[in-house]
């Protein structure tokens with residue numbers, strides 16, 4: 001619901017002379033003897049709350065906190081504050097689907113704060129190798145050190161390694177690939193996420209003391225049992241890399257029909273890929289769009305065939321728009337029906353049929369239904385299949401409880417196991433039942449690290465969970481777990497969310513966000529180089545100026561000015577915020593009404 005401004009609701013009073021003003025009593029003496037605080041049955045308190053943006057970020061990123069530091073030009077502090085909850089800002093600042101921006105309260109006024117771009121700006125300021133100010137030392141506590149083996153170096157594996165290392169674990173990451181980073185390195189193309197950005201995060205992890213073991217496949221080079229017998233904890237983060245096959249192609253032998261994921265990996269490894277001139281991509285997710293844009297950059301004419309409409313497409317709308325600008329043709333409401341192959345095993349023809357949308361299915365989207373007899377040909381030298389990926393559980397043997405597509409875990413992400421011998425095994429990222437995004441994978445790594453630490457300390461994770469959960473979703477605060485001080489040294493309420501209904505928009509003026517610097521499509525479509533630059537210092541500071549600091553006191557003085565009982569007391573420069581003189585505060589709540597950002601709460605007296 002759009003919040004209504006008071007100027008839109010207000011009644012105008014016009015006074016022609018002072019006689020029109022209601023007479024009032026004025027005391028010429030001192031009224032301090034009249035302690036009006038005694039009339040009160042509710043009282044205001046200063047209480048910082050969770051802004052809508054932080055509530056929407058699956059990693060519980062304290063956006064307002066580091067934006068404030070950034071606005072003060074305290075760049076290094078902002079960087080480390082950001083990394084308290086979200087360890088890889090240069091990565092997420094490039095590829096996150098920005099759930100925070102969709103929720104940003106500023107949207108009601110003009111446009112959301114460009115949080116993802118700011119995150120990228122902060123992440124790019126410092127090399128991840130900069131020594132971590134909070135890194136614990138192993139010296140003198142060897143009896144308390146626990147070891148953790150991480151299987152898979154994608155974002156969930158990187159995240160659990162980062163947080164577990166901060167908790168004092170000795171961590172080793174194993175990956176079967178020579179190039180570390182999972183999908184970040186082998187799936188998402190360089191033009192969206194430069195290789196160097198991912199590689200430098202591994203330099204950072206390595207300098208924190210995390211041991212990196214590339215080229216080591218668990219289940220082949222080392223059996224999983226060896227890890228469970230030699231480490232105290234094991235975290236499985238092997239993602240979902242097994243491409244789902246299309247029934248239509250099951251009996252066709254043609255080397256020009258390939259999984260889109262395979263092509264992305266080949267390009268990332270620098271291998272030679274021959275696609276021909278015309279490429280058809282089947283599917284509508286991230287893999288389909290990245291494969292289509294990769295093929296465009298290889299000079300191909302590309303058609304994406306998706307069986308539902310644009311609205312139902314799982315790929316991010318921004319990616320789809322950019323792909324369209326680069327020349328990718330989209331055939332929505334279409335599905336492959338027949339593929340004919342020439343004698344030399346090249347593709348002769350791809351026949352597609354038109355679809356229409358039927359009633360909603362179990363995925364919550366409209367079911368695509370074939371339109372009888374309406375077909376068309378799509379010329380194609382190569383067909384790339386991108387209809388989804390499932391995890392590969394072969395290396396687990398029969399140890400764990402899983403369906404075909406996910407591993408079942410408890411609330412603490414410990415896997416439900418048939419044979420609980422040796423190490424406790426946890427899992428995260430795309431192999432468990434969470435949305436397949438980088439930030440969800442990072443959040444699962446954080447959660448598992450905290451759960452393992454609780455286990456090591458012999459405390460119940462379920463009790464801790466209630467103390468560190470932020471807002472109304474599943475996000476957890478690592479800062480709260482570590483008892484790190486917030487930016488504003490005032491009472492924190494981690495459960496109350498400040499959404500747009502709580503903001504007094506009259507106190508904010510319109511200020512448009514800065515324009516994104518993005519290369520035109522005709523230039524970027526010929527190159528694998530990044531096409532989108534990081535904000536300049538001026539642009540970043542402009543965006544921080546726009547932040548309304550929802551739910552957080554900024555010492556704006558509104559409460560001080562408006563209090564009719566002069567009960568708000570300004571403090572010394574050294575002490576943040578205000579004090580309330582409860583001898584005279586009547587609990588009228590004017591301070592709450594006039595606080596632009598809802599940083600005051602009225603609580604029952606007593």
Ligand SMILES: Cc1cc2nc3c(=O)[nH]c(=O)nc-3n(C[C@H](O)[C@H](O)[C@H](O)COP(=O)(O)OP(=O)(O)OC[C@H]3O[C@@H](n4cnc5c(N)ncnc54)[C@H](O)[C@@H]3O)c2cc1C
Pocket residue numbers: 095096097151152153154155156157174175176177180181182183184187188216217218219237238239240241264286287290395428429430431435436437438439441
């Ligand atoms: C093409 C593509 C583009 C995407 N784009 C985005 C995007 O822009 N934004 C976004 O938020 N999300 C995006 N996603 C989704 C996101 O990348 C995933 O949700 C995320 O990478 C999952 O992380 P993960 O750690 O679970 O696994 P992964 O990133 O898949 O990493 C798993 C790692 O485990 C290793 N491994 C597997 N088996 C073994 C074994 N037996 N032994 C040792 N190592 C093993 C693999 O080599 C791999 O390195 C995209 C996905 C794809 C496929």
Ligand code: SF4
Pocket residue numbers: 056057058059060061063086092093096097098099100101115116119439
């Ligand atoms: S990680 Fe994603 S959702 Fe969270 S603050 Fe950054 S851009 Fe927003």
Ligand code: SF4
Pocket residue numbers: 051052053054063064103104105106113115546547548549550
């Ligand atoms: S205005 Fe600032 S604090 Fe408020 S929701 Fe947007 S980014 Fe968050």
